[in-house]
Amino acid sequence: MKVSELKELLEQYDEDLDVKMACQPNYPFEYAIDGVISRSEALGQIGHEFNAIRQTDPPDENLDSEDPLCKVCGDPEFADAHDDTEAECVFILEGYQERYGSKRLWNGGY
Numbered sequence: 001m002k003v004s005e006l007k008e009l010l011e012q013y014d015e016d017l018d019v020k021m022a023c024q025p026n027y028p029f030e031y032a033i034d035g036v037i038s039r040s041e042a043l044g045q046i047g048h049e050f051n052a053i054r055q056t057d058p059p060d061e062n063l064d065s066e067d068p069l070c071k072v073c074g075d076p077e078f079a080d081a082h083d084d085t086e087a088e089c090v091f092i093l094e095g096y097q098e099r100y101g102s103k104r105l106w107n108g109g110y
Contacts, residue, residue: 003090021094028101034093042091 010019021031 020098021092022101022105023094024101025103025106028103028105030098030101032095032098034095036090036092038090039088 019033021033023029023031
């Protein structure tokens with residue numbers, strides 16, 4: 001789904017309504033939404049946090065110079081976690097679980 005498609009779907013509703021997220025159609029839950037973030041924003045934040053930590057941490061004597069490093073944060077533990085080839089997108093972040101949901105949400109009726 002594109003941002004424009006989501007905006008178009010939401011335009012039909014009162015702008016003062018709460019927005020929730022329904023997950024797991026076979027065992028449904030309703031969640032609050034914690035926010036939105038793009039992939040590049042998320043990876044940039046992760047990289048900044050880890051780079052700041054690494055600047056103050058002592059060098060790791062166990063680190064082999066041949067170990068691959070993450071291109072985003074420079075940490076060998078995340079060498080495969082931050083794949084910079086992934087397409088840019090926007091994530092809707094799951095908040096806290098509010099209650100059990102209904103399977104009918106996926107059938108178009110509550």
